[in-house]
Amino acid sequence: MNTEIIKSRVRAISRELKKSEIHCLIITKSANVTYVTGFLGEDSWTLIINGRSFLVTDSRYTEQAQNECPVCTIIERHEPMANAIANVIKKYKSVEKISVENSTSIAEFGLIKKALKTKVNTVGGVIEKIRMSKDESEITATKKAAAIATKALANTLPNIKPGMTESEVAGMLDFEIRKLGSTNSFETIVAFGPNASIAHHQPTLRKLKKNDTILIDFGAKYKGYCSDITRCFIIGKPDTFYQRVYDVVEKAQQAAIRNVKAGITIKELDSIARDIINLSDLPVYGHGTGHGLGIEIHESPFLNPQAKGPLQVGQIITIEPGVYIPNVLGIRIEDDCLVTKTSCEILTRRCPHKPLLQ
Amino acid sequence: MNTEIIKSRVRAISRELKKSEIHCLIITKSANVTYVTGFLGEDSWTLIINGRSFLVTDSRYTEQAQNECPVCTIIERHEPMANAIANVIKKYKSVEKISVENSTSIAEFGLIKKALKTKVNTVGGVIEKIRMSKDESEITATKKAAAIATKALANTLPNIKPGMTESEVAGMLDFEIRKLGSTNSFETIVAFGPNASIAHHQPTLRKLKKNDTILIDFGAKYKGYCSDITRCFIIGKPDTFYQRVYDVVEKAQQAAIRNVKAGITIKELDSIARDIINLSDLPVYGHGTGHGLGIEIHESPFLNPQAKGPLQVGQIITIEPGVYIPNVLGIRIEDDCLVTKTSCEILTRRCPHKPLLQ
Numbered sequence: 001m002n003t004e005i006i007k008s009r010v011r012a013i014s015r016e017l018k019k020s021e022i023h024c025l026i027i028t029k030s031a032n033v034t035y036v037t038g039f040l041g042e043d044s045w046t047l048i049i050n051g052r053s054f055l056v057t058d059s060r061y062t063e064q065a066q067n068e069c070p071v072c073t074i075i076e077r078h079e080p081m082a083n084a085i086a087n088v089i090k091k092y093k094s095v096e097k098i099s100v101e102n103s104t105s106i107a108e109f110g111l112i113k114k115a116l117k118t119k120v121n122t123v124g125g126v127i128e129k130i131r132m133s134k135d136e137s138e139i140t141a142t143k144k145a146a147a148i149a150t151k152a153l154a155n156t157l158p159n160i161k162p163g164m165t166e167s168e169v170a171g172m173l174d175f176e177i178r179k180l181g182s183t184n185s186f187e188t189i190v191a192f193g194p195n196a197s198i199a200h201h202q203p204t205l206r207k208l209k210k211n212d213t214i215l216i217d218f219g220a221k222y223k224g225y226c227s228d229i230t231r232c233f234i235i236g237k238p239d240t241f242y243q244r245v246y247d248v249v250e251k252a253q254q255a256a257i258r259n260v261k262a263g264i265t266i267k268e269l270d271s272i273a274r275d276i277i278n279l280s281d282l283p284v285y286g287h288g289t290g291h292g293l294g295i296e297i298h299e300s301p302f303l304n305p306q307a308k309g310p311l312q313v314g315q316i317i318t319i320e321p322g323v324y325i326p327n328v329l330g331i332r333i334e335d336d337c338l339v340t341k342t343s344c345e346i347l348t349r350r351c352p353h354k355p356l357l358q
Numbered sequence: 359m360n361t362e363i364i365k366s367r368v369r370a371i372s373r374e375l376k377k378s379e380i381h382c383l384i385i386t387k388s389a390n391v392t393y394v395t396g397f398l399g400e401d402s403w404t405l406i407i408n409g410r411s412f413l414v415t416d417s418r419y420t421e422q423a424q425n426e427c428p429v430c431t432i433i434e435r436h437e438p439m440a441n442a443i444a445n446v447i448k449k450y451k452s453v454e455k456i457s458v459e460n461s462t463s464i465a466e467f468g469l470i471k472k473a474l475k476t477k478v479n480t481v482g483g484v485i486e487k488i489r490m491s492k493d494e495s496e497i498t499a500t501k502k503a504a505a506i507a508t509k510a511l512a513n514t515l516p517n518i519k520p521g522m523t524e525s526e527v528a529g530m531l532d533f534e535i536r537k538l539g540s541t542n543s544f545e546t547i548v549a550f551g552p553n554a555s556i557a558h559h560q561p562t563l564r565k566l567k568k569n570d571t572i573l574i575d576f577g578a579k580y581k582g583y584c585s586d587i588t589r590c591f592i593i594g595k596p597d598t599f600y601q602r603v604y605d606v607v608e609k610a611q612q613a614a615i616r617n618v619k620a621g622i623t624i625k626e627l628d629s630i631a632r633d634i635i636n637l638s639d640l641p642v643y644g645h646g647t648g649h650g651l652g653i654e655i656h657e658s659p660f661l662n663p664q665a666k667g668p669l670q671v672g673q674i675i676t677i678e679p680g681v682y683i684p685n686v687l688g689i690r691i692e693d694d695c696l697v698t699k700t701s702c703e704i705l706t707r708r709c710p711h712k713p714l715l716q
Contacts, residue, residue: 041558059644060557063684078644080664106467106480107460122464171536178529181563183545199418200399205539286417286434306438326421 001038003070005137009036009130010071014051016126017099024049024089025126026100028108031295032127037072039065040224045085046072049092056084082108086115099123125300132292132300133314139338141225142293142316143347145185146336148220149227150351152176157352162210162235166190166203169214177220185219185226186297196232196330199287199322211236214357215330219297226297228318229348230334233357245282245323245331246355252276252321253333256289260319260337260344266307273321274305282323285332290318293336315339316347359396361428363495367394367488368429372409374484375457382407382447383484384458386466389653390485395430397423398582403443404430407450414442440466444473457481483658490650490658491672497696499583500651500674501705503543504694506578507585508709510534515710520568520593524548524561527572535578543577543584544655554590554688557645557680569594572715573688577655584655586676587706588692591715603640603681603689604713610634610679611691614647618677618695618702624665631679632663640681643690648676651694673697674705 013036017025027033027046036046037055041064044057053072057065062076077084089095100112102124113120134142155176160169170190177184191201192208196215208214217230232246256273270289278284288304293316301307301315311317317339322332335351337344371394375383385391385404394404395413399422402415411430415423420434435442447453458470460482471478492500513534518527528548535542549559550566554573566572575588590604614631628647636642646662651674659665659673669675675697680690693709695702 040560059682063556064558076644100464102465102468103463105461105463106458107482109464110460124465165537165539167536167539167541171533174536175529175533178525178532178561179523181523181525183525183560187541198421200422202398202541203536286436324417 001068001070002137005135006036006038006069006071010048010051010053012130013048013127016130017048020099020123022097022099022121022123023095024092024098025123026085026098026104026112027127028101028104029127031299032101032131034224034295035127035131037069039068041065045081047085047088049089049095054088056081056088080111082111082115085112089116097121101126128300131294133312134294134316134338135314138225138294139314139316141223142227142336142338145182145220145222145225145227146229146347146351148177148180148182148222149218149229150348152180152220153216153218153229153231154352157233157357160208160214160235160357162208162212164208165205166192166195167205169208169216170203173216173218180220182220182222185221185228189215189217191215191330194327194329197324197326197328198330199324199332201330208235211239213239213242213329215332217332217334224295226293226295227336227348228293228297228334229336229351230320230332231352232331232333232355234355235357238356242329242331245329248277248280248282249321249323249331249333253319253335256319256321257335257337257344257346260311260317260339262313262339262341263310265310266301266303267305269311270303270305270307273319277321277323283325285322285324287322290320292317311339313339313341359426359428360495363493364394364396364429368406368409368411370488371406371485374488375406378457378481380455380457380479380481381453382450382456383481384443384456384462384470385485386459386462387485389657390459390489392582392653393485393489395427397426399423403439405443405446407447407453412446414439414446438469440469440473443470447474455479459484486658489652491670492652492674492696493672496583496652497672497674499581500585500694500696503540503578503580503583503585504587504705504709506535506538506540506580507576507587508706510538510578511574511576511587511589512710515591515715518566518572518593518715520566520570522566523563524550524553525563527566527574528561531574531576538578540578540580543579543586547573547575549573549688552685552687555682555684555686556688557682557690559688566593569597571597571600571687573690575690575692582653584651584653585694585706586651586655586692587694587709588678588690589710590689590691590713592713593715596714600687600689603687606635606638606640607679607681607689607691611677611693614677614679615693615695615702615704618669618675618697620671620697620699621668623668624659624661625663627669628661628663628665631677635679635681641683643680643682645680648678648692650675669697671697671699
């Protein structure tokens with residue numbers, strides 16, 4: 001990870017902490033640890049004290065941390081995590097106000113308070129707020145994650161044949177991602193026919209038939225950054241109703257994407273896709289129209305009717321309306337968009353988009 | 359999921375709650391939700407009130423929940439989770455003492471208290487304690503998960519050739535798991551040569567050489583239950599030092615497995631493997647000797663020098679000592695064991711164990 005980028009992140013967080021007079025922030029959330037240190041492993045916490053950063057990890061990760069973290073001080077712990085961080089903090093006599101992320105569990109918070117023997121506050125969203133706008137290195141990594149996913153799907157499509165199972169098609173796609181040196185950003189969803197009405201369907205041994213439909217929702221990870229794509233395909237002859245619904249979902253998705261730009265309220269953007277489906281007398285999806293994308297597969301901003309505030313330059317969001325009719329069909333189309341001042345850049349625009357296969 | 363098994367779990371938890379005079383338990387931990395309801399999706403919470411169970415989910419998961427949950431009342435929420443559960447609890451006037459799992463985040467706990475407008479306590483480990491001893495359906499599922507992993511590795515080994523990347527070998531293995539209708543229980547680790555000294559190495563584009571070594575740590579999932587296996591292989595000619603270390607690790611692992619039985623203190627079992635490596639003048643691993651295995655890939659009991667208490671009948675644990683020498687080698691051997699009254703059943707004993715390939 002680039003030293004200057006990590007340094008600038010630590011500075012940005014330290015500035016925020018200073019505003020709230022927080023002398024020490026205890027970071028327990030894995031995605032935030034990654035953002036602040038570059039570390040891609042697990043089970044490790046980060047401290048920010050007086051503008052300095054620390055990664056407290058264990059022997060399983062020491063070597064990995066040495067390779068990945070250019071700025072922070074790496075501490076290999078040999079005692080429970082709460083005691084290990086308390087021992088670092090205690091060395092800094094000037095530290096009075098200590099805060100822990102409010103994504104921390106109640107149990108861990110209890111152990112931290114016990115180990116520190118002092119008052120500890122909680123704070124929410126400090127780093128998530130900074131993470132919402134992506135820097136150049138993050139945009140580059142997400143573009144690469146999108147390109148890998150795109151290539152993997154393009155390599156997979158010609159090999160999908162009737163008789164294959166959902167699980168096998170998911171496996172083929174995942175293998176292509178691995179061959180490109182990447183991993184999944186989440187567990188691949190492959191759903192044939194009506195199985196697609198379950199938005200988060202887990203692939204089964206259900207076989208692909210002639211004149212069947214396929215929904216694939218998947219993504220690749222590059223240097224810790226996620227892509228997230230959904231495509232729907234028809235094998236053989238299209239069904240008239242399916243084709244009609246597909247066209248409505250595509251129209252809703254395209255309309256939302258056309259309206260993505262800094263300044264539009266998230267609520268309004270969400271309603272653009274939702275209204276088109278509603279006006280077509282089709283059931284409106286219960287999930288959000290999209291979500292932020294980055295180190296986490298789902299992160300701020302969340303695009304739903306309750307969302308507050310506008311989109312901002314540098315956010316990367318998914319746009320993914322859908323229609324779900326149990327026992328009949330499920331259709332969702334999803335792309336990843338980088339929000340710009342006047343519109344957006346579709347990072348996944350090259351991903352195969354032909355609904356008809358063969 | 360079997361109705362009677364789920365009912366008996368709800369009863370067992372209700373008995374525990376009664377002892378602590380808890381009228382309502384709010385379950386937020388995904389693995390515990392699965393255990394209590396059979397639901398395999400995400401983002402859903404469970405309530406236990408007066409012996410009744412509820413799953414509070416959203417539209418993405420309603421159909422899945424209907425298929426998977428034979429006992430609980432399924433509630434599709436259209437408001438924030440904390441409000442949704444508060445609205446269920448408020449219908450039960452007799453509910454006075456409410457507890458939430460202490461694995462819940464501080465932020466969510468705050469929202470729950472706000473929505474309920476009443477005192478809410480926290481409680482830890484109620485369900486985890488019950489989950490430690492596996493029932494027949496869990497043992498059957500874990501055996502199947504181990505059998506799938508075993509078959510997948512057996513199918514993969516003959517196809518590993520010099521020139522392939524770590525990522526490609528991981529992909530081949532994952533594909534075999536998918537072809538068997540299963541998914542990974544965690545992200546597959548494949549490490550060639552000295553890369554294996556990083557215990558949780560992420561596969562790279564490093565290519566397999568002639569006379570190289572391979573560490574593979576992986577598992578399959580069946581009906582929500584995990585298997586977890588590590589094997590080390592030598593391609594071509596064995597290196598004398600590698601072979602010596604391998605023999606020590608194998609000896610340590612076998613000695614620990616021979617001593618697994620209900621009643622042995624976990625601390626003692628941990629030290630058996632550790633001492634053999636120490637007496638051979640090799641660096642002792644920094645991780646635990648093993649861990650519980652079930653719905654979570656790592657769950658209680660954790661086998662380490664700080665562990666308290668004895669092993670119990672029905673626990674499923676891994677035994678996985680290792681030796682790690684940065685820039686030289688990493689060797690770990692891991693099997694899954696069902697603890698019995700007098701010894702253990704090795705669930706992964708059929709998994710290929712030949713260190714020499716070709």
